[in-house]
Amino acid sequence: MKPPIAARIGYTRTVHGITLEDPYHWLKDPGYPEVSDQRVLDYLKAENDYFDQQMAPYAGLVTSLFEEIKARQPDEEESVPYKQGHYRYRWRFEKDAQYRIWLRAPVNQPEDWQVMLDEPALAREYQYFSLGGLSVSPNGRYLAWSADTSGSERYRLSITDLERGIAIDEPILQTLDAPVWAADSEHLFYLRVNDNWRPHQVRLHRLGEPLANDVVVFEEADESFFVGLDETQSEAFIQITSADHVTSEVHLLPANQPRAAPRLVCPRRQGHEYQLDHREGFFYIRSNDEHKNFRLAVAPDSTPEPENWQTLIEGSDSHYLTGHLCFKNHVIVSERIDGLDQICVMLRPGTADAHTHYIDFPEDAYSVDFGTNPEYDQPTLRLAYESMVTPLTIYDYDLGSRQLETRKVQQIPSGYDRDEYITERLMIPARDGVLVPVSLVCRKDLSRNTETPLHLYGYGAYGMSLSPGFSRSRLSLLNRGFIYAIAHIRGGDELGYHWYEEGKLDKRTNTFNDFVDVARFLVDTKYTGPGRLTISGGSAGGELMGAVINQAPELFAAAAAHVPFVDVLNTMLDGDLPLTPIEWPEWGNPIEDKAAFDLIRSYSPYDQLVTGNYPPMLITAGLNDPRVTYWEPAKYVAKLRHLRTDDNWLLLKTNMGAGHSGQSGRYDALREVAEEYAFLFASLGLVSSFND
Helix, strand or coil, rough: CCCCCEEEEEEEEEEEEEEEEEHHHHHHHCCCCCCCCHHHHHHHHHHHHHHHHHHHHHHHHHHHHHHHHCCCCCEEEECCCCCCCCCEEEEECCCCCCEEEEEECCCCCCCCCCCEEEHHHCCCCCCCCCCEEEECCCCEEEEEEEEEECCCCCEEEEECCCCCCEEEEEEEECCCCEECCCCCEEEEEEEEEECCCEEEEEEECCCCCCCHCEEEECCCCCCCCEEEEEEECCEEEEEEEEEEECCCEEEEEEEECHHHHHHHEECCCCCCCEEEEECCCCEEEEEEECCCEEEEEEEEEECCHHHHEEECCCCCCCCEEEEEEECCCCCEEEEECCCCEEEEECCCCCCCCCEEEEECCCHHHHHHEECCCCCCCCCCEEEEEEEEEEEEEEEEECCCCCCCCEECCCCCCCCCCCCHEEEEEEEEECCCCEEEEEEEECCCCCCCCCCCCCCEEEECCCCCCCCCCCHHHCCCHCCCCCEEECCEECCCCCCCCHHHHCCHHHHHCCCCCCHHHHHHHHHHHHCCCCCCEEEEEEEEHHHHHHHHHHCCCCCEEEEEEEECCHHHHHHHHCCCCCCHHHHHHHHCCCCCCHHHHHHHHHHHCCCCCEEEECCEEEEEEECEEEECCCCHHHHHHHHHCCCCCCCCCCEEEEEEECCEEEECCCCHHHHHHHHHHHHHHHCCCHHHHCCC
């Protein structure tokens, strides 16, 4: 079967006096988000058929890998219960189920677990099902939950009367994230997205009333800002956040006065980000107004304006404050010190008996974050901990005794011995002399040489860090002699906010250079060898894949780019797309700024494709993806087929009923991982040596 060849149809436009040619522009359905153009659908189907045909000889390997990865997942699994109000809550996977069942039990009847929400039953009639969030009313009677059944991230919000076991009121369409209840359990706040998928409103619904009576509590007029909704840990205030990637502002209203007018805490100022939580009459505010690594300030809840902010923790070059959480007697601060996660516990700050300590963890390199901590007055802090060799572990930290209690360790039924693996951290020099952190893991008995396969993963955008965490699926690489490496390149925030700034806007190319320089170092120092280095990344990490392959195609033996953001220039020139206006602070606005236009054009993977040889590549897309629209990877593959001069694999797989995150079921998602691994093994010519 020959690969599909997309038609080249003339299309040009002129921007800043430069004429742009885009013969694959037709792959963008003008009716998006509805995709009904038969030419487009036919092309995507042809690519899917070609993917199936090319992978058919490796069907046995895919199945073997899938069963192997699946065997590391418990048939049945349940979460650690947590208490909220008069109930304890947990989720559970039944045997071979793709989705969770959500349960609760009265505190005074701890074994009387009752089903609140049955995802398998709800998902039965859909190809795709994703729970957006669920929220129980303060009186424990009502459950508000939302679901996406297409991958488009346009959720339908429903309300269930848990006492009677029936749905009440009309379903609410076009919502996002979890709703928030007012203190009276009669009013419900929810987000509304517009036709272009921008969360722009907070609305208030009263139980028993028609949706036509719902009140618009807040509306954001600026299309470059998205609206968020939350409540403080104390449950005393409803928070409405309006933000882009670098600027935020917060409006508050008392949870017991749902019809009060929202109060602005601090007006938005370009580049100023702040978040707050509440305890005992005070707001605790994490703000970057005085230092890019943030400070923690405190202000009375009656006068929360910035002129009343008093610094509790100063901003620091070495301590990067990443978040905070308020309990009745404690303020918990998550930090990153020299790239390592830390949890700081502050007892009654501002009082005579205040003191601070850090939690000790059992390893030198790890990842830790807050777990589920729903109550304001609780004696323990739940944490989620892992490392590259330690499976996800749920701890409860006793805030009084300062002891960690292990509540759950991620199960691997097929067996796992962490002592058989080793992890290390390297600092690798980039071309400008900056040292880039790299985390590696492999088997202890591995002999490293130029024949050793190594898989390198990266992201590098939006200030999102890649933690050195654990992966059950990854063991299928490690047990076949791979080294797995994560490049903590600029654009993430692993080393602080400056690390993010050094990989965005006019410094965006640092991200790509860092990744290429890390790859070359690993080859030059014989962690691996020529023809043995594979790479992957998704979304903005898919843009990374395209850019580094354009820069050094000979360096990589194979690449997997998932829902890759590769048509950067055209997307940033289209202000009508859902994410474009909010993305301009990250990439620049090429519509108004010619310098931004020139820079983006200089690295945009789609625009920089040239005639030549490219490594084997696997590209994925989601037809309903609102974040990276399907036509970006489709156009990229079509153009690459036209320009490449080699016979290597170029595969495009589009999920026709899913979105940005691929398949939704826990096992369906694992099959996609198995397909990627089989692609890597086949590209390296290692299939026969694995005897699969």
